[in-house]
Amino acid sequence: MTAIAPGQTIGILGDGQLGRMMALAAAEMGYKTHIFGQDRHGPASQVCTKMTVADYTDKNALEKFARSVSAVTLEFENIPTETLDFLEPLVPVRPGKKVLEIAQDRHIEKSFINSLGVPTAPFANVESLAELREAVERIGTPSVLKTRKFGYDGKGQFKITSATQIDEAWNGIGELPAILEGFVAFELEISILVARGIGGEIEAYTPVENRHKNHILDVSLAPANILTSVAEHATKLAKKIAEQLDLVGLIAVEMFVTHDGDVLVNEIAPRPHNSGHWTIEACLTSQFKLSIRAAAGLKLGSAEHHSNAVMRNLIGDDINHWQDILSHPEMSLHLYGKAEAREGRKMGHVTRLFPLGTAPKVSSSLRPAAREIENLSRNEIRFI
Numbered sequence: 001m002t003a004i005a006p007g008q009t010i011g012i013l014g015d016g017q018l019g020r021m022m023a024l025a026a027a028e029m030g031y032k033t034h035i036f037g038q039d040r041h042g043p044a045s046q047v048c049t050k051m052t053v054a055d056y057t058d059k060n061a062l063e064k065f066a067r068s069v070s071a072v073t074l075e076f077e078n079i080p081t082e083t084l085d086f087l088e089p090l091v092p093v094r095p096g097k098k099v100l101e102i103a104q105d106r107h108i109e110k111s112f113i114n115s116l117g118v119p120t121a122p123f124a125n126v127e128s129l130a131e132l133r134e135a136v137e138r139i140g141t142p143s144v145l146k147t148r149k150f151g152y153d154g155k156g157q158f159k160i161t162s163a164t165q166i167d168e169a170w171n172g173i174g175e176l177p178a179i180l181e182g183f184v185a186f187e188l189e190i191s192i193l194v195a196r197g198i199g200g201e202i203e204a205y206t207p208v209e210n211r212h213k214n215h216i217l218d219v220s221l222a223p224a225n226i227l228t229s230v231a232e233h234a235t236k237l238a239k240k241i242a243e244q245l246d247l248v249g250l251i252a253v254e255m256f257v258t259h260d261g262d263v264l265v266n267e268i269a270p271r272p273h274n275s276g277h278w279t280i281e282a283c284l285t286s287q288f289k290l291s292i293r294a295a296a297g298l299k300l301g302s303a304e305h306h307s308n309a310v311m312r313n314l315i316g317d318d319i320n321h322w323q324d325i326l327s328h329p330e331m332s333l334h335l336y337g338k339a340e341a342r343e344g345r346k347m348g349h350v351t352r353l354f355p356l357g358t359a360p361k362v363s364s365s366l367r368p369a370a371r372e373i374e375n376l377s378r379n380e381i382r383f384i
């Protein structure tokens, strides 16, 4: 397969902030971009070469889109698989249907991960109230009921702390096909972004720690404050998943690290990820560039970080502080061009770099006492 040369057009399914940053990365490398999405004024539409506004099942629009691009990638995993069935005979789609089918459905995803010998929380498939009762008996409480499809930022989830909540939980998730998962009393959440090129070469970014507020990512700390042995093990698992998916593209693997240093995979996102925004400033090649390079069939480039970093999301009204942030020259501000700052909406993010020397020193315990980055994140990126 020949590489797609700069000057050609990369198609991107989805029009949000990830698509915007992918289109910007593509432009830096001389590519044009064609966004296929639903929001004419969305974040990606403002920076692309061409936009098609149509439903993902509109075959006429999809065919024109496919004919206008040299490869297709995506910024959003909930693209109907029929869309990919239609596109794949016409144009290379990277990552392709197999990866999406696995990542779209929590039951298929976790079964696939376990089939590789990679651990997850214990889980059970639930398609009825009776199956939920059985699953709660088997897995116990606390546990989390999650819809198999279309969940994000904690949506479509219900934490069950007692068997008396079974009816409420089933009702709460809309009586949709689901999985029940054992609740993991984790020490911290991490994610690892892995890119895989068309020739099978793999690049992984250093693991980052992710902290959430109201189920939405608040801060990512890069690198995560974990033992080197835990980081190496987690990276091995993430690379194995990318390989076994036959990935051409980029995935984020979200994981829980337990108090004992065990690593359990929570989920896979087959696209650039919010926890990888720090890579724009801190790495030799950003996650957006790696995803575009993989989609274009190019050599990937290095995921190495030259700095440590803290990334904080600007959610909803946080955006009103944009001028305060600009008065801190050490902070890099990214805004997504969204017109309205609704509650819980990701409006932008801020990254602050730190020298590699400020990396947390790893001692014998899982969470070493030296938490320099953490303190910096608390005290110095708390500008709001």
Ligand code: AMP
Binding pocket: 121, 144, 151, 152, 153, 154, 155, 181, 182, 183, 184, 185, 186, 189, 212, 215, 254, 266, 267
């Ligand atoms: P998810 O949509 O699966 O990424 O879940 C969103 C967030 O809910 C995760 O980032 C965790 O903070 C929490 N969570 C999800 N599943 C579990 C679990 N099995 N045990 C503990 N916390 C969980």
